[in-house]
Amino acid sequence: MIEVTAIPAFRDNYIWALSNEHGEVVVVDPGEAQPVAEHIDQRGQRLVGILVTHHHPDHVGGVTALASRGDVPVWGPARERVPGRTVALTEGDQVTIEALDGLTLDVLDVPGHTAGHIAFYGGGMLLAGDALFAGGCGRLFEGTPAQMRASLAKLRELPPETQLYCGHEYTQANLTFAMAVEPDNEALRERYDRVAEWRAEGRYTLPSTLATELATNPFLRWDQPAVQANAATHAGNAASSPDDVFAIVRSWKDSF
């Protein structure tokens, strides 16, 4: 049985910890070493691996210090510079973590936020880094809208019950923007209210599910007539292709 726990870091990052009942733990995107070390030591756990989705400092800053705690493999994207990486991954590769009941994760290339960003899918989980957020998606620092849309189109095909674990607590701000894009989306309105309650209580909004994202995340909904129409209105011209719709919604969010 694998337990997934959030280790908060910086202002709004989550470092996900996947652990078994024997106290062996794998962490995802440790941008800082200290909160991870504290989390593990307090529980008497042992670090047995590090998964990395992309090269940004708030996702890799703690890798070297944590890896030095033992014989800790560091799985990361082949196309990015990741300190201490021991296994370079690209789409089609699989990571099997023997300590976690042989959990097998498929590697997906999801460029857009960064050029070599990868995601991990397996055991009913999607470890999405900064590609797909709850209610949003990553900023396009190193990719085009078409690249990012293709990446998200891939994630959209995963089973709807998939649990989404992403790198930041951005959900409430994302949904505020989503309401501007789709003010008449009833599922979105309900989610917005629910998330506002959770945040008022100081609760995490993650994990989400892909089903929830499909119904409410404007960055997965480029083929919805309401999204197309409101994107066109916002841009002042008809958005003709899915890539156009996605590009308008992405730049709209950037200036929101």
Ligand SMILES: [Zn+2]
């Ligand atoms: Zn990032």
